[in-house]
Amino acid sequence: MADGLTRNQMAWRLGRDIAEGSYVNLGVGIPLLVLDHAPAGREIIFHSENGVLGMKPKDEADGIRPDDLTNAGKQPVSLVPGAAMFHHADSFIMIRGGHLDIAVLGAYQVAENGDLANWRLSGAPTAPAVGGAMDLAAGARNVWAICEHNGRDGAPKIVRECTLPLTGPRSVNRIYTDLAIIDVTPDGLVVREKIEDLSLEGLQARTAAPLSLANDWRPLEAPEL
Amino acid sequence: MADGLTRNQMAWRLGRDIAEGSYVNLGVGIPLLVLDHAPAGREIIFHSENGVLGMKPKDEADGIRPDDLTNAGKQPVSLVPGAAMFHHADSFIMIRGGHLDIAVLGAYQVAENGDLANWRLSGAPTAPAVGGAMDLAAGARNVWAICEHNGRDGAPKIVRECTLPLTGPRSVNRIYTDLAIIDVTPDGLVVREKIEDLSLEGLQARTAAPLSLANDWRPLEAPEL
Amino acid sequence: MIDKQCKSAAEAVEGIEDGAVILVGGFGQTGEPMDLLDAIAAKGLKDLTIVANGGGSGEHGIGRLLAGGCVRKLVCSFPRVPGSVAFEELYEQRAIELEIVPQGTIAERVRAGGAGIPAFYVPTGAGTELGEGKEHREFEGRAFVMEHAIKGDVAVIKAERADRWGNLSYRLSARNFNPVMAMGAELTIAQVEECVPLGGMDPETIVTPSIFVDRVVEIPDGVSNG
Amino acid sequence: MIDKQCKSAAEAVEGIEDGAVILVGGFGQTGEPMDLLDAIAAKGLKDLTIVANGGGSGEHGIGRLLAGGCVRKLVCSFPRVPGSVAFEELYEQRAIELEIVPQGTIAERVRAGGAGIPAFYVPTGAGTELGEGKEHREFEGRAFVMEHAIKGDVAVIKAERADRWGNLSYRLSARNFNPVMAMGAELTIAQVEECVPLGGMDPETIVTPSIFVDRVVEIPDGVSNG
Numbered sequence: 001m002a003d004g005l006t007r008n009q010m011a012w013r014l015g016r017d018i019a020e021g022s023y024v025n026l027g028v029g030i031p032l033l034v035l036d037h038a039p040a041g042r043e044i045i046f047h048s049e050n051g052v053l054g055m056k057p058k059d060e061a062d063g064i065r066p067d068d069l070t071n072a073g074k075q076p077v078s079l080v081p082g083a084a085m086f087h088h089a090d091s092f093i094m095i096r097g098g099h100l101d102i103a104v105l106g107a108y109q110v111a112e113n114g115d116l117a118n119w120r121l122s123g124a125p126t127a128p129a130v131g132g133a134m135d136l137a138a139g140a141r142n143v144w145a146i147c148e149h150n151g152r153d154g155a156p157k158i159v160r161e162c163t164l165p166l167t168g169p170r171s172v173n174r175i176y177t178d179l180a181i182i183d184v185t186p187d188g189l190v191v192r193e194k195i196e197d198l199s200l201e202g203l204q205a206r207t208a209a210p211l212s213l214a215n216d217w218r219p220l221e222a223p224e225l
Numbered sequence: 226m227a228d229g230l231t232r233n234q235m236a237w238r239l240g241r242d243i244a245e246g247s248y249v250n251l252g253v254g255i256p257l258l259v260l261d262h263a264p265a266g267r268e269i270i271f272h273s274e275n276g277v278l279g280m281k282p283k284d285e286a287d288g289i290r291p292d293d294l295t296n297a298g299k300q301p302v303s304l305v306p307g308a309a310m311f312h313h314a315d316s317f318i319m320i321r322g323g324h325l326d327i328a329v330l331g332a333y334q335v336a337e338n339g340d341l342a343n344w345r346l347s348g349a350p351t352a353p354a355v356g357g358a359m360d361l362a363a364g365a366r367n368v369w370a371i372c373e374h375n376g377r378d379g380a381p382k383i384v385r386e387c388t389l390p391l392t393g394p395r396s397v398n399r400i401y402t403d404l405a406i407i408d409v410t411p412d413g414l415v416v417r418e419k420i421e422d423l424s425l426e427g428l429q430a431r432t433a434a435p436l437s438l439a440n441d442w443r444p445l446e447a448p449e450l
Numbered sequence: 451m452i453d454k455q456c457k458s459a460a461e462a463v464e465g466i467e468d469g470a471v472i473l474v475g476g477f478g479q480t481g482e483p484m485d486l487l488d489a490i491a492a493k494g495l496k497d498l499t500i501v502a503n504g505g506g507s508g509e510h511g512i513g514r515l516l517a518g519g520c521v522r523k524l525v526c527s528f529p530r531v532p533g534s535v536a537f538e539e540l541y542e543q544r545a546i547e548l549e550i551v552p553q554g555t556i557a558e559r560v561r562a563g564g565a566g567i568p569a570f571y572v573p574t575g576a577g578t579e580l581g582e583g584k585e586h587r588e589f590e591g592r593a594f595v596m597e598h599a600i601k602g603d604v605a606v607i608k609a610e611r612a613d614r615w616g617n618l619s620y621r622l623s624a625r626n627f628n629p630v631m632a633m634g635a636e637l638t639i640a641q642v643e644e645c646v647p648l649g650g651m652d653p654e655t656i657v658t659p660s661i662f663v664d665r666v667v668e669i670p671d672g673v674s675n676g
Numbered sequence: 677m678i679d680k681q682c683k684s685a686a687e688a689v690e691g692i693e694d695g696a697v698i699l700v701g702g703f704g705q706t707g708e709p710m711d712l713l714d715a716i717a718a719k720g721l722k723d724l725t726i727v728a729n730g731g732g733s734g735e736h737g738i739g740r741l742l743a744g745g746c747v748r749k750l751v752c753s754f755p756r757v758p759g760s761v762a763f764e765e766l767y768e769q770r771a772i773e774l775e776i777v778p779q780g781t782i783a784e785r786v787r788a789g790g791a792g793i794p795a796f797y798v799p800t801g802a803g804t805e806l807g808e809g810k811e812h813r814e815f816e817g818r819a820f821v822m823e824h825a826i827k828g829d830v831a832v833i834k835a836e837r838a839d840r841w842g843n844l845s846y847r848l849s850a851r852n853f854n855p856v857m858a859m860g861a862e863l864t865i866a867q868v869e870e871c872v873p874l875g876g877m878d879p880e881t882i883v884t885p886s887i888f889v890d891r892v893v894e895i896p897d898g899v900s901n902g
């Protein structure tokens with residue numbers, strides 16, 4: 001089986017696709033790794049739903065008490081010059097009102113029509129917990145899902161129809177996995193990049209929805225991290 | 226005919242009834258005179274819908290350019306210690322959400338059930354203009370109307386039913402005029418104060434809705450201003 | 451490098467088209483983005499819808515747009531003030547469409563447009579002329595009116611200070627409608643009295659975060675470059 | 677003289693009754709008003725409804741209210757975090773009612789409660805489990821869910837600084853839900869790290885104006901007087 005990207009490499013690769021000047025929210029889990037691997041020298045403004053615009057990885061020298069400034073995963077962060085603070089209702093104006101260019105979200109399942117399931121495992125005995133996932137799925141201009149191509153049991157996360165409870169219908173535009181970058185289009189799932197030594201057939205075998213390969217597809221690559 | 230209060234005296238008298246700690250909006254016209262005649266030494270917090278909490282009459286020594294800080298009538302004002310600034314949507318949270326203790330509004334007509342008409346004269350050729358009057362009538366905990374008891378033509382402003390377009394139904398709790406202070410109650414209009422040498426019959430003759438006199442009524446008085 | 455700063459009011463208003471819905475900040479002349487509005491008037495646009503608190507006064511700003519015949523419809527709470535000559539002439543001639551909206555409802559409709567909320571209910575206007583023809587609904591025995599979001603193609607606003615990302619702060623009651631309008635449009639353009647270097651504004655006291663702002667032009671008070 | 681300052685957390689929470697709906701600020705432990713919540717727990721109240729982003733963690737704050745059996749219902753977006761032991765035990769025993777609300781919808785429902793808006797429409801949750809059973813409506817071809825205002829009997833919040841009128845400012849992301857909860861209740865109580873003399877706060881940078889605040893208690897960080 002072809003070696004895929006690590007989580008850090010997936011986050012690094014996604015970061016290359018964020019245009020300068022973009023306003024981007026990062027969900028908890030793999031998405032938050034994008035903050036650590038954002039392209040140097042490119043101005044990207046990261047939003048956190050708890051009232052932060054312009055966060056960067058924690059710089060211990062910033063003199064801010066760790067509890068006073070966190071990301072959505074409650075981990076300490078720092079601010080870039082140009083950052084702004086606001087309250088939760090204003091933060092979700094940004095999210096729900098379509099002001100974010102991109103929301104990067106983790107995924108349990110993504111369907112070929114862009115349906116996203118990332119908040120609840122059916123039949124789990126633990127209490128459900130949604131956080132801001134549904135607001136982001138419904139509100140951001142672009143939703144990029146980032147997840148391993150297959151679960152630990154090998155089950156494909158990219159499916160014809162989600163069997164898990166939805167976070168939002170027709171939300172996802174693009175999927176970043178350890179094996180491929182896949183666009184959700186009106187004509188179905190289109191592979192933009194894939195691990196070079198994995199054939200389309202090999203990728204298809206690990207995917208539960210039909211894929212087509214873009215004519216201008218490129219190899220999915222990332223440096224050692 | 227008994228001499229009534231002047232506009233300044235009406236505003237002064239109304240000010241005596243505002244409890245310390247009250248949050249009070251003043252409409253344009255006579256209501257804004259309350260700011261000039263507020264009781265000295267009593268902390269009352271005046272709200273202006275254009276984003277000001279804690280205004281006081283313009284103090285030329287405050288160093289603020291007159292255009293940078295105005296009341297709802299676009300006249301320059303100053304700030305008291307403890308003042309706060311905010312935008313229009315937040316300002317109307319205060320109004321619509323029932324956070325204001327009192328809105329003092331001018332009136333063309335007040336009906337015995339508290340209906341208020343103060344924004345438009347029927348048949349006027351000029352364009353209608355409502356401002357924040359309907360928000361205040363609908364949202365403040367108490368609406369106090371302040372107006373001359375009769376129009377220039379002698380027509381009573383306190384009526385059984387408003388003939389002018391309504392600003393808000395059942396809005397007004399209390400009416401301050403040059404002749405009397407009248408509560409709007411479930412049992413009808415109750416005169417709390419009246420010009421001492423005007424009989425109830427005399428007052429009734431100038432009023433188009435039935436009045437009753439409170440047992441503990443007092444003379445309506447104000448100093449020379 | 452992100453740089454939302456434009457060199458002139460004329461450059462800042464490039465691309466606005468006939469028929470645009472334009473949200474305008476200000477309350478009276480306080481906080482009204484005069485230079486941007488004059489630059490829009492200078493383009494000779496037609497059929498604009500202006501959403502603002504008032505109908506302008508004098509020969510600049512909304513007054514100039516109205517006098518220039520640029521405006522098909524005015525959505526506001528208070529069109530008549532001393533000096534609103536342009537509006538009054540158009541109104542008398544029935545040459546302008548007027549939608550009167552209570553002041554708080556304008557603010558909330560624009561905020562809703564910016565917040566992804568298509569409609570909401572308010573008590574304001576229920577039982578009055580301005581509620582007539584609108585959908586009503588009772589909650590807990592009280593009548594409410596359904597109001598729809600207003601979305602602008604463009605917002606033109608005035609602020610005191612900006613950085614090159616478009617973070618904004620305001621001065622005293624010149625704040626008024628400006629931060630609200632900033633949230634409600636596809637393209638938000640701010641004229642500011644002073645641009646400061648990035649990092650020169652305290653993150654805690656920025657009123658309009660940069661995400662709501664697309665273009666900034668520095669026009670010190672009393673200096674028009676429109 | 678207006679003075680909203682209380683001498684202790686216990687004094688600040690006087691009068692709260694069994695069955696109260698309590699809005700709580702904070703996101704994780706950042707900005708959570710621990711001392712006020714501990715003081716409420718110490719009263720041994722019953723049947724409270726708590727509206728907050730999360731279900732608390734550890735032995736203070738919401739965690740203590742839950743562990744103390746004070747809470748009948750929790751309205752939140754994210755009840756499970758590391759350390760949310762009290763909540764998880766109650767949930768497993770079916771000893772607590774749970775209403776999961778998307779984070780932005782909680783904020784907006786509470787704001788609406790404070791703003792005199794009984795209901796509004798959002799796209800959030802449409803086509804999902806959390807939208808089921810709610811009234812739906814289409815606007816411009818898209819499905820929206822009607823959400824109702826949440827009104828609190830009490831809000832307990834944390835701020836950095838206050839004056840005796842109750843004006844508040846916050847520190848960095850400890851702002852979060854606090855200004856929103858402050859607007860949504862009949863009785864709003866703030867614990868603050870520092871009280872300053874009236875006039876000691878810049879009117880331009882006050883985040884929560886005093887009109888939304890009823891009681892203030894100064895509790896420097898790390899000093900509990902609950």
